[in-house]
Amino acid sequence: EIINETMGKTQTENPESKVIRPQPGICVKTVSEPSKQKVFLNICQSNSVPPPPELSKEELVDLLQSEDPSGYRVPMSLGEPHAEIDNSSQGCTAYDVVINQEFFQRCQKDPLFQQFVILVSIEGLENKYNLELSRDWKVLKNRKFLGSVNDQNIRTKSRPVIQELEPQRSSTASSKRPEFTLLVEPSAGDPEYLIAEIKLPGVSSSRSLVLDVGEDRLVLSARPSLFLLDIFHPYLVDQDNSVAQYNSSAQILTVTMPVVSS
Template structure:
């Protein structure tokens, strides 16, 4: 006996499945948009190095904070020193807010060869200049910055800190994505003790890239004083020839591309070099790029 197919029933089932599929797609799209900002809601910034601060956690672990600057971070309201003192003495100073971007922690090695953790904290360039020239604003900013890191990463940091000499940052500073709409990350004052409110969401999001950051090391010669030159060794195991490499040296920066979309390295270096006197050599056997960079006198 032959079976007859009810075409109208099949059509109804297909329509029902299509409707369910569309609903699932819309739900998935909503979830993705809530987790990841669209390109119109975010932009990529390249922070510039400022200064590096050393402190410790309550468990006596070393922590370094790279205070960076960017014109892409909005400035806080302009205040005079007298206005700031008046604000701090008021009962509710929470009306003054400082926009800042709190970067993810990255493991580094200090001058003694010991492991430590570094954080990148980015503020507006003009506000950066202001704290550099005013001790009260500097102390005020460091308290807010430390408490912002504590709230976001569940830390307990000592309020005793020291700005490093001859070192503008520790490790490498990476590009960051910041929101241009919705909730900006703002550290705000909570009480007369200059305590910011907890941040519910960060301005920083992980940057996705098809390129890998290669392993590298930078050596100073001589190692125990202001060096005469730096030597960077970059491991590029997938590179066959120097012809696929594009190297750009700035006074305090190394940018390297290995085409096509193999590796990308963009790091700042702790000394000002002389780019026009620098040189590089790629070893085909070891697949290591060596970059020799004379350092400007102290």
């Protein structure tokens, strides 16, 4: 779950956000594929980022063995890439990832949790910036951060309420990415609304849905592990005025998001 990934916005531009100064945590070295360019992840900590749901060691093992460990949503703030110089005086790219401080400390005490956080951070950056990063990473022992610690602007906006239109019978579905369609209105000229239509066969009630609309990201999960959708889109939307409706008869969730800019 992305808390915010916008840098350089002022409080006036986004009154329902706040600027935080994260604390360094660990620095992870990997490479981009297929170019083999060096990439560093500065995984930082701040209690301004909310903690994820409780996760036991047994649940973590199951997640790491599953096809989609990112299905467990870790709230995080992803910063913009910044160019740096490594110890060999070579150019490289660094990304700052901020997670909850208490959760970070727990991960430091258990190598399995640390592995999981690194994996989720890599997948978040890949989705956000259309990257492909190697899973052959290395945690640097004598460095907590590459470059300088930058402020991050995180949002404090609430997710939209899902309104149920009519009840329908329940059924079961296997865990998978649902079919969806993204539309813009009007279809010509400057877009005013971005509309996501998501098919959720077998989901009988909106009570099983958890939706998070970010400025340029939409995350939807249907419990218990029926569906997971995590997508970025090329628009900035108004999170506060986004609305969602679940039609239980058609089993389609419609999310209407006012477009701020493209």
